[in-house]
Amino acid sequence: MNLRTYFLPFSVALALSARASAPVMATGDQHRVLSVGGAQVIAILDGVQPAVSEALTNIEPSQLAETLAKAGQPNPSPSPVNVYVLRLGERVVLVDAGGGSILPSYRGTLAATLRALGLAPEKVTDVLITHMHADHVGGLLDGTKPMYPNATVHVHANEAKFWLAPELPSRAPEQFRPLILAIQSALSPYAQAGRLKAFEYKAEILPGIVAQDAGGHTPGHAAFLWKQGKETSLFWGDLIHVADVQLANLDVGTRYDSKPADASAMRQRWLSESAQQGWTVLGAHLPYPGVGTIVRDGERYQWRPIGAGR
Template sequence: MSVFRDAACGDDVGINHIWRPDMRPRLSLPALAAAMIATGTVALPIQASATTEPSSQTASPGVYRMTLGAFTIIALSDGSFDLPTDQLLIEPRPGEVKELLDRAGLPAAVPTAINAFLIDTGTKRILVDAGSGALLGPSLGKLLDNLRAAGYRPEQIDELLLTHLHPDHVGGLADGGRMTFPNAVIRVDRSEAGFWLDKANRSRVDDSVKGSFDAALTSLQPYIAAGRLKQFEPGEKLEPGIMAVAMPGHTAGHTVYRIESRGQTMMMWGDIVHVAAVQFPDPRITIHFDSVTGEAEAARETAFGDATRKGYWVAASHIAFPGIGHVGSDGTGYMWKPADRNAR
């Protein structure tokens, strides 16, 4: 059995360990990422240059912008790492994952992005997810560099919408116990917050996965103390043109955000997809990170089908940067059609 070290708490955990709502531990994402960092197998991140003054016109490989009606959408890279799919993906048919990876020309260790997305409505600047911060090592945590390269400062962020509370989505919220985004209101699904911030839940899990609870609390605590954490219900309209859509399965309160402006729509998916090359052809393929496998699979099927039928834009956390594109059908499964990175 391969052994990894949890990035947040330093405990060794086996390959079958990740936190699940039924209190059975399995491998956590921070544990996996820490192992990749420690063994030197993390891919080099896409990052912004730190040598130039930030400008709204700065060209950076970790920044991608587009318009959605009256809104500006900016994809921001937090970096990338190699995900060992042969150890983590759950396939309905033996050998299917390898076949699909071979077809795509990919190795078993698939380069995996961590993306966040900024919505500039013209009156508010709203960030969706905060990246990993310092939690997962030096190849990640590049979000702030790319935010500045896009022409924005952390103190200019008005709201931060979280898809869920895994460390690669919340680690960038705080640094040394201080708010990274000092003027932002943090918003998260009520059941997601209730689950990860519940001390009773933490007390019932194996020590090796307590770090995921600690990471969520540590990242959110400065905002809680300042009265800046606000919880919402599924289906709630959060801002004009922005609605929370519940898609649990990956976590208890995993949330997708529907963005609409002047007749154009984008769905910000969070962790609906982890490995595009295999999960678009076969949405039944799941990953050990999912809390409830059946619910995660159903959410993915729903998301893929809806995006294909309606043709709207999609933004995804773990699809190759910028993680923006459309979903189509090839007759037997689905396919990802990425945005043109040269059309900025």
């Protein structure tokens, strides 16, 4: 793999982020409690990242402006970082772990919110990682110690193979080495404790939760299909970053995608199936709390959030 080519999306993304306002902490309404198929799901807002129009790909400025005008806004909406907690019997399961303090100026609030809800980090039994970008794994670490010392962290084998390769920092462009080392450090204590478990697509990771191929955004990007009672839900990670643009323009991607063509194909595949099957969708960057359904509207899709009580 040509690492310089692979990391090019990150170089652009970092440059764009530096031009935007810094990410901000979540405030106010930071969690919603929902029932999915009879199981409790808590949607937690870990933080909010700024909207950066230039991060979108395969869309002309005029088309972007027209799309945003129809949505009644001048710029793409800021991107939330949503994390989900599942109460499955005696298991407490996280889907992704937020950004922690791994990103400049970002201070994720996941751990503090869990404590406020009476869920000490020690009670978390499993963490399902959709992919190993910093805003999804940074929250695994508490200083130099694991934030969730009793949890098993589940990640796709290709994702672990790429990001945790010992030679990766020295082979990658110099500007990315601190971020790569931080990502590796976030997973290291779990690996050392034998609590890092790699999975393959189609594997049943936990009872009723099956990993699905969503590769393209990263080498082992995964979605999680969850069957609970009579309901099926899909945790789809980063298939959508900017809902108000990408749902109306299906070919639009982001500069965060390592293989744009594959990412686009997966995005369209799972949008189509989610709409056809009527699944509940939970998305890391969908408008908080990121839980709802996808409805087809001609050549585009609509996002329909579901109501949630505190």
